Amino acid sequence: MPEATIESVLQEGRVFHPPAELAASARIGSMEAYRALAAEAESDPEAFWGRLAREHLHWFEPFDTVLDWSQPPFATWFGGGRTNLSVNCLDRHLDGPRADKTALIWEGEPGDTRRFTYRELHAAVCRAANALRALGIGKGDLVALYMPMVPEAAIAMLACARIGAPHSVVFGGFSAEALRDRLIDGQAKLVITADGGFRKDKAVALKPAVDAALADGAAPSVEHVLVVRRTEQDCAMAEGRDLWWHELVDGQSADCPAEPMESEDRLFVLYTSGSTGKPKGVVHTTAGYNLWAHLTFQWIFDIREDDVHWCTADVGWITGHSYIVYGPLSNGATTVMYEGAPRPSKPGAFWEVIQKHRVSIFYTAPTAIRAFMKSGREVPDQYDMGTLRILGTVGEPINPEAWMWYRDVIGGDRCPVVDTWWQTETGGVMISPLPGATPTKPGSCTLPLPGIAADIVDLEGRSQPADAGGYLAVRRPWPGMMRTVHGDPERFRKSYWEHIRPADGSWLYFAGDGARRDADGYFWVMGRVDDVINVSGHRLGTMEIESALVSHPAVAEAAVVGRPDELKGEGIVAFVTLEAGRSGDDALMAELRGHVGQEIGPIARPDVIRFSDALPKTRSGKIMRRILRALAAGEEVSGDTSTLEDRSVLDQLRV
Numbered sequence: 001m002p003e004a005t006i007e008s009v010l011q012e013g014r015v016f017h018p019p020a021e022l023a024a025s026a027r028i029g030s031m032e033a034y035r036a037l038a039a040e041a042e043s044d045p046e047a048f049w050g051r052l053a054r055e056h057l058h059w060f061e062p063f064d065t066v067l068d069w070s071q072p073p074f075a076t077w078f079g080g081g082r083t084n085l086s087v088n089c090l091d092r093h094l095d096g097p098r099a100d101k102t103a104l105i106w107e108g109e110p111g112d113t114r115r116f117t118y119r120e121l122h123a124a125v126c127r128a129a130n131a132l133r134a135l136g137i138g139k140g141d142l143v144a145l146y147m148p149m150v151p152e153a154a155i156a157m158l159a160c161a162r163i164g165a166p167h168s169v170v171f172g173g174f175s176a177e178a179l180r181d182r183l184i185d186g187q188a189k190l191v192i193t194a195d196g197g198f199r200k201d202k203a204v205a206l207k208p209a210v211d212a213a214l215a216d217g218a219a220p221s222v223e224h225v226l227v228v229r230r231t232e233q234d235c236a237m238a239e240g241r242d243l244w245w246h247e248l249v250d251g252q253s254a255d256c257p258a259e260p261m262e263s264e265d266r267l268f269v270l271y272t273s274g275s276t277g278k279p280k281g282v283v284h285t286t287a288g289y290n291l292w293a294h295l296t297f298q299w300i301f302d303i304r305e306d307d308v309h310w311c312t313a314d315v316g317w318i319t320g321h322s323y324i325v326y327g328p329l330s331n332g333a334t335t336v337m338y339e340g341a342p343r344p345s346k347p348g349a350f351w352e353v354i355q356k357h358r359v360s361i362f363y364t365a366p367t368a369i370r371a372f373m374k375s376g377r378e379v380p381d382q383y384d385m386g387t388l389r390i391l392g393t394v395g396e397p398i399n400p401e402a403w404m405w406y407r408d409v410i411g412g413d414r415c416p417v418v419d420t421w422w423q424t425e426t427g428g429v430m431i432s433p434l435p436g437a438t439p440t441k442p443g444s445c446t447l448p449l450p451g452i453a454a455d456i457v458d459l460e461g462r463s464q465p466a467d468a469g470g471y472l473a474v475r476r477p478w479p480g481m482m483r484t485v486h487g488d489p490e491r492f493r494k495s496y497w498e499h500i501r502p503a504d505g506s507w508l509y510f511a512g513d514g515a516r517r518d519a520d521g522y523f524w525v526m527g528r529v530d531d532v533i534n535v536s537g538h539r540l541g542t543m544e545i546e547s548a549l550v551s552h553p554a555v556a557e558a559a560v561v562g563r564p565d566e567l568k569g570e571g572i573v574a575f576v577t578l579e580a581g582r583s584g585d586d587a588l589m590a591e592l593r594g595h596v597g598q599e600i601g602p603i604a605r606p607d608v609i610r611f612s613d614a615l616p617k618t619r620s621g622k623i624m625r626r627i628l629r630a631l632a633a634g635e636e637v638s639g640d641t642s643t644l645e646d647r648s649v650l651d652q653l654r655v
């Protein structure tokens with residue numbers, strides 16, 4: 001938990017109002033309409049959520065209770081109901097004109113394109129679902145996905161949902177070791193992967209990492225590996241274990257009845273970094289998650305029938321789950337999936353996709369926007385992006401200058417920018433402008449969505465006055481909230497519900513961000529207050545990186561902190577003490593960076609490693625991260641250092 005008080009220095013006075021034309025046709029087209037919805041939720045939350053769940057989802061069986069909060073923090077939503085996410089995303093669009101509407105546009109990095117109508121996507125998902133059943137996968141069996149950004153990733157997710165097999169998507173940039181840990185923790189029965197994917201003009205292999213993860217029977221729960229052919233690079237196939245997707249899936253029937261799932265059946269497990277210990281398997285369940293992904297997508301992007309929505313996230317992250325796949329498809333929208341990234345050979349890659357596919361809603365991360373700013377407006381200015389009407393950002397705080405640039409250069413000074421605050425744990429967006437209603441201020445995610453009781457509090461849960469910093473917490477459960485940590489309910493309680501303890505015994509959800517609220521009630525997120533680093537919008541636990549460093553034979557002890565980074569938001573600085581007889585030179589530094597890349601993945605490699613004889617510790621042996629953070633940022637160490645056990649350590653670290 002935080003050592004320092006939370007202070008905000010950002011002053012920002014600009015306000016932008018929704019375009020009149022957008023407001024006139026928007027679902028929620030004024031602040032009055034927003035307030036009316038929020039008031040409905042406030043006056044009777046259960047009636048509110050019950051109404052929305054009935055109106056927006058298909059139910060095989062209606063639910064008979066809305067919320068059971070009798071055993072907090074474990075919530076049960078829509079008890080007694082039965083639904084299926086793939087039916088909500090596919091089948092229910094097949095009765096009318098949407099059947100032949102484009103559901104998914106996929107753009108491969110080399111420029112190949114694939115399109116699926118709702119009817120075609122439904123057939124593809126049914127075939128894949130039948131293939132999974134043929135492999136003995138049934139309700140409750142966990143399927144891990146370790147995939148490049150190809151349509152089969154979305155198809156596999158939907159196929160799992162169709163037969164009630166929870167999926168666990170592991171980001172394709174993670175290492176074999178990270179994959180193995182997740183396969184073991186989740187007890188995965190099947191891994192779906194590909195030979196490789198195209199990344200920065202190269203074919204990058206994926207399958208070898210799966211082979212390494214499974215080597216020596218390390219993850220014995222895994223019975224089969226299903227491999228999509230993408231790059232056509234050489235790919236070893238283990239007899240009896242590995243199967244080609246096209247050989248197994250293509251011949252299946254395109255008819256596959258969906259499993260009527262109970263509302264609280266597990267839908268997916270997605271691993272995310274916390275402040276302590278190994279990654280947490282965040283568990284989301286069927287009905288509540290579906291409702292939240294559906295509603296938030298509809299509200300925040302004010303989706304229209306002819307929109308083309310593109311979210312640039314990877315499906316390995318929650319943003320990809322909720323806003324490439326489930327939110328858009330549940331709403332019958334057209335969603336774009338792009339395999340590539342801007343790269344030296346194609347700095348305008350994103351803008352080309354927007355121009356080519358006439359994208360109208362574009363959702364990306366501040367780290368990407370800052371990189372675009374750096375290479376100048378000459379690049380985007382070469383493309384026609386007149387189809388855009390709404391821009392979104394997610395993943396980390398956006399600095400006002402990047403926000404202004406985004407609005408101005410990408411949005412032609414006419415598209416509203418929705419800065420959306422949320423987390424893996426929240427399932428969908430929690431705080432965000434509504435493009436037809438909310439006046440925006442650069443750098444603020446503005447106001448909580450209807451039904452979301454977000455607040456800025458102190459450690460006793462007392463609301464903080466305007467402009468005072470505090471902890472960003474949520475006072476009431478909501479349908480899309482995570483239900484537990486896979487296999488560790490106690491960790492769920494400890495990680496999210498115990499930091500803030502109101503005197504009246506009520507329960508507040510807190511997942512690690514500091515923020516303030518201004519006099520208009522607008523939220524300004526300042527970043528993490530725990531030991532989590534946000535590198536380019538990716539959450540990394542300092543603890544995981546430290547464990548990776550310490551697993552190297554040369555390292556005795558390691559402490560990892562973030563430091564501000566102009567492009568990535570935060571960079572990683574590691575302070576390392578070595579085993580006797582080892583000396584910290586450039587070669588070892590390179591070796592350690594490679595080692596962390598191997599253990600977790602390239603995104604976790606420290607930018608800087610500093611060797612020293614000791615780390616600054618309190619007399620009780622706790623590493624003083626506040627000091628390390630100041631040192632890493634090149635700042636003077638201020639504040640109290642009297643608890644430091646050995647002050648000479650400071651001089652050594654200062655270099």
Ligand code: WTA
Pocket residue numbers: 272317318319393394395396397398419420421422423424425445511512513525527528534537538539
């Ligand atoms: C940060 C990504 C400021 C925050 C959806 C949060 C943000 C963490 C914003 C969750 C935003 C996300 N403004 N900070 N608009 N969006 N964050 O689980 O620190 O990968 O706790 O979910 O990202 O990261 P996660």
